[in-house]
Amino acid sequence: DAGVIQSPRHEVTEMGQEVTLRCKPISGHNSLFWYRQTMMRGLELLIYFNNNVPIDDSGMPEDRFSAKMPNASFSTLKIQPSEPRDSAVYFCASTPTSGANTGELFFGEGSRLTVL
């Protein structure tokens, strides 16, 4: 079975440019999470969705960040305009909320963003 799929795996951009990160959750999983990982702050939750509805976006740093989940199989995290301090690895994770729910999150391979 395919796991969580993220793209791109690596992105290098210049300050001020728009960045869009993409995620396809595991089929049948109805919860989706976006985390950011940095050396200084570790793994931080940015936002999570249940059944495509945002539940908690309190971790989204500021208005430059936005996330959408237009359907059960796709989510985007957009940064506009990007800044050097946004450089990090961004992880998407998914999990079911019922049935085979064992509590664990299934992570994608992450998108490493570098903003110059």
Add this chain to the structure above:
Amino acid sequence: AQTVTQSQPEMSVQEAETVTLSCTYDTSESNYYLFWYKQPPSRQMILVIRQEAYKQQNATENRFSVNFQKAAKSFSLKISDSQLGDTAMYFCAFRHNNNDMRFGAGTRLTVKP
């Protein structure tokens, strides 16, 4: 709010030896999940072991086992017969119901030949 604390930023162990990584957490909930994830240099987050708080028996997965002390809110990971491939960052994590997962700061483990 739930918090997870890993007090050992770095640890090392000789190949074939045993090492224990510490984790404490804070919560007012009575039922929850605890996890240990491994992150090798490839950066993939890999589940090592899971513990449900209502189960008194400590979880075991091959060479990996936990010591779950619910009253003390402690959840340590023991790795037996350490292998070079165990070298990685290890994250302790907490999750209640269908909420988000909270992570500790991580422990960098190096297994030496």
